[in-house]
Amino acid sequence: MGVDHMEPEVPTDAVGRRVSCGGHRATVRYVGSVPPTTGLWLGVEWDDPDRGKHDGSHGGVQYFTCRHPKGGSFVRPAKASFGVDYLTAVRQKYEIDTEEVLSEKISISSKNLEWGRIKKRSFDGLPSVLLSHCEVNGPGADGEIRRTTPNIQWLDLSGTLLSCWGDVAAIAQQLDVLKGLQLSSNRLRLPADPSAHFQSFCCLKVLALNSCDLTWTQILHCAPMWPQLEDLSVEANSITELQRPVEVLQSLKSLSLSNNPLLQQSVLSLSALPRLENLNLSRTGLSHIQFDDVAPGSRTSMFPALKKLDVEHNNITEWCVVDELAKLPSLVQFSCLGNQLASGDGNPKTAQQILIAKLGQLVILNRCEINHDDRRGAELDYIKMFGAEWLKAGGPHQTSSHFTSQHPRYQILIDKYGAPEEGELKKPEPFALKNQLLKIRFEFPDDADRKPIEKKLPASMVVQKVKGLLHRLLKVPAADLRLTYTSPKRVGTEFEIDSDLKTLQFYSIEDGDQVLVRWS
Secondary structure (H helix, E strand, C coil): CHHHHHCCCCCCCCCCCEEEECCEEEEEEEEECCCCCCCCEEEEEECCHHHCCECCEECCEECCCCCCCCCEEEECHHHCECCEEHHHHHHHHHCCCCCCCCCCEEEECCEEEEHHHCCCCCCCCCCEEECCCCCEEECCCCCHHHHHCCCCCEEECCCCCCCEHHHHHHHHCCCCCCCEEECCCCCCECCCCHHHHCCCCCCCCEEECCCCCCCHHHHHHHHHHCCCCCEEECCCCCCCCCCCCCCCCCCCCEEECCCCCCCHHHHHHHCCCCCCCEEECCCCCCCCCCCCCCCCCCCCCCCCCCCEEECCCCCCCCHHHHHHHCCCCCCCEEECCCCCCCCCCCCHHHHHHHHHHHCCCCCEECCEECCHHHHHHHHHHHHHHCHHHHHHCCCCCCCCHHHHHHCCCHHHHHHHHCCCCHHHHCCCCCCCHHHCEEEEEEECCCCCCCCCEEEEEECCCEHHHHHHHHHHHHCCCHHHEEEEEECHHHCCCCEEECCCCCECCCCCCCCCCEEEEEEC
């Protein structure tokens, strides 16, 4: 019996409450006995299912259920903390024990203050309160927050023991100038009637709900609570399919969906948000996006205000995706590091040139500003890079629709800089030389251990493509490769191969010649 008296008191509304056990967060799903043991147990569902042992059953009896088959445990109440109210947490975090610092002096603007003379420290001037991973469980006594910390604009309640949106609203309702709220790493029960709480968050502009195990449907359900929201971060949740926000989130300027396994065709559900300027879709598995309302080279009516787009660390491999993004009317800042967008020569710098040339309005690419010379250089190189293809597709007379769809900005660039010089790009093709295959022996004078490689290549192949082939064989960046050649007809002479856009035939390379490959 003595043991029962020592057991800590469990709140009557314990089921559904949040607890901390050894610093780890869980939700109480059951309170009661678990025979054959004696005494009281809490059945908990861990936020991190790897901490659990079972699905809420013991000895063949199901005491509670978990989303994860091994997400549950039974713990003694003494091992679980139900936390403290908001103001207790504020005092624990911010109040200094005046006994300990009686003699300590603090210098502010050359005036010395002694804490000992100040009877009570005041919180009413605090503009921000950071209670990340503190065990806050609710608002406490009515009206006390408004009296004690009335001027808070930014509040961090990430990783707390708050268990429902009603408790968050009861705190926010007393903070009339609250603009920013950080609620990441919580598990909050959804409100039955979200619009009942909109007054509590009427000034809220910035909200973070990262790692809260939310779906997009649940976020839209909560959204009527945040009528003025401009910046929403919902990274690392359970968001897959996006639905169109109807009459909610219309003031949103910035949205981060990073680290969610999105169904990519549903990304267009966000395209009608009228003020959305900044969208982060990094690490979402994105590989494709298409704006079907207009043809390549035109401006889409979707995402009308989108200026900044982040698609880093996704599965984008096709240049047609970049052509689709070029349809966005306001895009000036773009990040796509960690995708497999490759140029023909395998050189990352060339890929960057193509990105700049295809996205004509871009000001910042991969966090670097594009200056006037960068853009001019990239666009001129792009004209030369695909000039031969352009001529083959009909050039100035009648460019084929296939070429135009692959290079929607090519004509704009020609209008800007003039057409590529035909002499430079058109390959002289006397007789049937264009189909002639040359037997070439590649040698590596600086790498004694590497055996020569023999290849049969068309005489019309450009040096850029030859370097691309060597890049794949040698795993050396194409940009670092330096080529020369020797011919048995002119023993002792080494000829420079100095232009990537010329053909083997242009250099009079013949069957049986040797190409010497060096790299820095």
